[in-house]
Amino acid sequence: MTAQTPTRFGYLRCSSLEDVFKAVADHGERARIVAGGTDLVVGLQGRRLDPCMLVDLVRVPELHGIEKADDCLRIGAATTYSQLLESDLVSAHAPLLQQAAVEVGSVQIRNLGTLGGNLANASPAADGVPPLVALGAEVELVSRNGTRRVLCENFATGPGQSVLEAGEIVVAFLVPVCHEHDEGFFSKLGPRDQQAISIVSVTFSGRRVAGTRRYESVRIACGSVAPTVVRAFRAEEALSGIELEPETLFRSSRAILADISPIDDVRGSAEYRRDQAVGLLRSGLEALL
Amino acid sequence: MILVSFEVNGTAVRVEVEPQDTLLDVLRQSLGLLGSKEGCAEGECGACTVLLDGLPVTACLVLAAKVEGCSVTTIEGVASMWKGEEGALHPVQEAFIDVGAVQCGYCIPGMIVSAVSLLERDPSPDEKTLRQALAGNFCRCTGYNKIFEAVRRAANRMGGDL
Incomplete structure (x- = not known):
């Protein structure tokens, strides 16, 4: 071995959390976590990624499985979108996750991509994340020092940036199970139905007051309109606790404009995104009512 | 280099790979299976579709x-998934030929692997499912109608009633 040995890629297949912690500790900033690989391998293919140690955690048992515990569904971070779609527990207790999962990528991508990877990459355009935010889900982050839980809406801090600390792994999601009067939608605008990155997405979750057009506990999450997936607090306020009438829905939905800060990019202009965010919210609510 | 053992089209293989190599690189370059095509190389086009654990x-x-x-399972192994005569094509492959669903052909291996997988899971899919x-799977010759027709015909032949 000489000093001229080029830095090369390495690959470690981990079968336990301890393996992952060790790999990350040993390789520090060179370590790159791989789950489904649908984002990371694109970077490798384009040779945009510097040589690194690929730490594959998809075979770690704690990252798998969907189970119901008390008032939560516990969903392993390495659960693929296809597994979410096939889960009876998810369709019974968190159907909103399936509404979004079916719009992610294509069958081929849904068989690889994981919910944990979607959150961890902290893309503002992630389609798996807004339903987690709208449902008030928490994510469990585990390191050698212990376990902490963070609300999914507080996870990302900017594009590709998050609260994840060195040596910390996204292990599972805790999604509150839905109530019988809970309703919601995931609505995405893309250039086509499948295989498209969102131009705007709006996700709504609320508890319908039986026999009325009123919602309580409204939570709205938006994708591709801010540096992270964001809650739309103003819109939530404007749409909570009042009878939603078709005539006033457009005006109420415009409250979302105070919650979002879209930019112009290759997928759409800021102005288009603002108009479409209002439109998606209104048409989604119209369909529910 | 990493030594990887897996099964391709029913045959056990052992190959040395670089950490950043993709399955497509290995199938085409190390194993000489040229049926799976590289189109976009970023998961958009589906020309490289294979079955991984089904x-x-x-x-x-x-x-x-x-x-x-x-x-x-790659396009080269699809025929043997169907219990036909020795050397016979899979009904999906035959239907693509009969209907004339192939134009330039580049997308077809991926298209057929996706269609075979669909019919294994759902022998008579409705139009939306199809x-x-x-x-x-993108076809840039835009021959989708014939492709859908071929899959419907294959479903029929295989006993479904699409």
């Missing part, structure tokens, strides 16, 4: 090192 995936997005112990199953 599920369709884009081989360009799968690190080769990940497939240790897995079973892979379109959704093939939504990750």
Whole structure:
């Protein structure tokens, strides 16, 4: 071995959390976590990624499985979108996750991509994340020092940036199970139905007051309109606790404009995104009512 | 280099791969299976679709090192998934020929692997299911109608009633 040995890629297949912690500790900033690989391998293919140690955690048992515990569904971070779609527990207790999962990528991508990877990459355009935010889900982050839980809406801090600390792994999601009067939608605008990155997405979750057009506990999450997936607090306020009438829905939905800060990019202009965010919210609510 | 053992079209293989190599690189370059095509190399077009443990995936997005112990089926292995005569094509392949669903042909291996996988799971899919199953396979000759017709015909021949 000489000093001229080029830095090369390495690959470690981990079968336990301890393996992952060790790999990350040993390789520090060179370590790159791989789950489904649908984002990371694109970077490798384009040779945009510097040589690194690929730490594959998809075979770690704690990252798998969907189970119901008390008032939560516990969903392993390495659960693929296809597994979410096939889960009876998810369709019974968190159907909103399936509404979004079916719009992610294509069958081929849904068989690889994981919910944990979607959150961890902290893309503002992630389609798996807004339903987690709208449902008030928490994510469990585990390191050698212990376990902490963070609300999914507080996870990302900017594009590709998050609260994840060195040596910390996204292990599972805790999604509150839905109530019988809970309703919601995931609505995405893309250039086509499948295989498209969102131009705007709006996700709504609320508890319908039986026999009325009123919602309580409204939570709205938006994708591709801010540096992270964001809650739309103003819109939530404007749409909570009042009878939603078709005539006033457009005006109420415009409250979302105070919650979002879209930019112009290759997928759409800021102005288009603002108009479409209002439109998606209104048409989604119209369909529910 | 990493030594990876897996199964391709029913045959056990052992290959040396680089950490950043994809399954598609290994199939085409190390194993000489040239049926799976590289189109976009970023999981958009579906020309490299193979079955990984029975599920369709884009081989360009799968690190080769990940497939240790897995079973892979490529377009070359599709015919033997169907219990036909020795050397006979899969009914989906035959239907593509009969209907004339192939124009330039580049997308067809991926298209057929996706269609075979669909019909294994759902022998008589409705139109929406059919379109959704093939939504990750792009045909830039835009010959989709004939392709859908071929899959419907294959479903019929295989005993479904699409």
